[in-house]
Amino acid sequence: MGRGVQVFVICEDKQHQAFVRAFLRRCKFNIRLLAFVMNPPGAGDAKQFVQARFPIEVSSLRRYSGQGRILIVMADADELSSAKRLQMLDRALEEAGMEPVVDSEPIFCFAPRWNIETWLAYLRGDVVEENLSDYPRLRFESDAVPLANRLVEMCDNRKLEPTPPSSLLAACQTYELMRQYLAKE
Numbered sequence: 001m002g003r004g005v006q007v008f009v010i011c012e013d014k015q016h017q018a019f020v021r022a023f024l025r026r027c028k029f030n031i032r033l034l035a036f037v038m039n040p041p042g043a044g045d046a047k048q049f050v051q052a053r054f055p056i057e058v059s060s061l062r063r064y065s066g067q068g069r070i071l072i073v074m075a076d077a078d079e080l081s082s083a084k085r086l087q088m089l090d091r092a093l094e095e096a097g098m099e100p101v102v103d104s105e106p107i108f109c110f111a112p113r114w115n116i117e118t119w120l121a122y123l124r125g126d127v128v129e130e131n132l133s134d135y136p137r138l139r140f141e142s143d144a145v146p147l148a149n150r151l152v153e154m155c156d157n158r159k160l161e162p163t164p165p166s167s168l169l170a171a172c173q174t175y176e177l178m179r180q181y182l183a184k185e
Contacts (some may be wrong), residue, residue, distance in 0.1 A: 001015040001029055004068060005182065008061065009036045010053050011074040012046035015116055018141035020074050022148035055096035056091050058107065070106035074116070076139040078133075082111040082167040084174070108178045122165055123147040130165045 007029060011017050016035050024030055037057065039049035054073060061071045077085035086109050090100050101107045112119045117135035123129045126149065128135065138144055154160045155172040 002032050005029065006033045006067075006069045007035070007072060007140075008057055009034060009072045009074065010050050010057055010164070011036060011038050012076060013039060013041075013052055015137055015144075016074045018144040019120070019148055020072065021114060023152060024072075025145075026149045026152040029056070038102060040103070047075065047078065051088060051092045054092050055098055058098065058101065059096075061107065070181070071110065072178075073107070073109040075109070075111055076115040077111040077113040077167060078115065080113075082113050085111040086112075087155065093156055101182040106178075106181055107173075108174050110171050110174060111167060112171070113165065118165055120144075120147055121167050122168060123150050125141070126134065126166055127162065128165060 007024060009017070009020050011020060017038055018024075021036075024034060037053055039046040043049065049184065050073065058070050061069055075089070076084060080088075089109060093100055113130045113136075114133035118130055118132075119139055120126050120138060121135040123153065151168075152173075152175075155175045158172070160172065162170060170184065
């Protein structure tokens with residue numbers, strides 16, 4: 001899908017990084033063309049980090065528009081809905097005096113509610129409740145690979161079963177937009 005595309009990823013932590021890397025590998029992206037910007041461990045609020053980095057990375061992407069680059073953002077929604085979390089990113093652009101993201105831009109945002117552990121539990125086959133935040137973290141980064149593979153298969157087949165978290169349904173829709181964008185490239 002995105003073999004020659006340079007991908008920049010803003011994410012909160014190593015768990016996000018491992019999942020996104022596995023997801024993109026499954027989508028046939030060249031892993032050597034991935035660049036991650038991640039909140040350093042112990043550096044404070046990861047949500048604020050992503051929010052602060054978003055305008056910087058959007059500005060950089062816009063400077064190099066049309067040069068085979070995309071931006072992916074992975075940020076937990078926490079107590080907010082996924083839509084509200086994405087609105088916060090829009091607000092960060094506004095506060096930086098920048099134009100909002102438009103549909104034609106290669107910017108794709110994913111916001112698991114409460115956190116990515118909710119998605120991981122669902123992808124392991126658990127029945128999950130998005131309003132809970134107590135799902136366990138992965139023990140090893142490599143544990144993300146089969147779960148990311150499963151998500152790609154589910155999104156490709158448009159078949160998330162049983163009842164998926166709403167933020168995961170939104171992620172599959174964003175994934176489809178990313179596929180459509182890359183098909184035009």
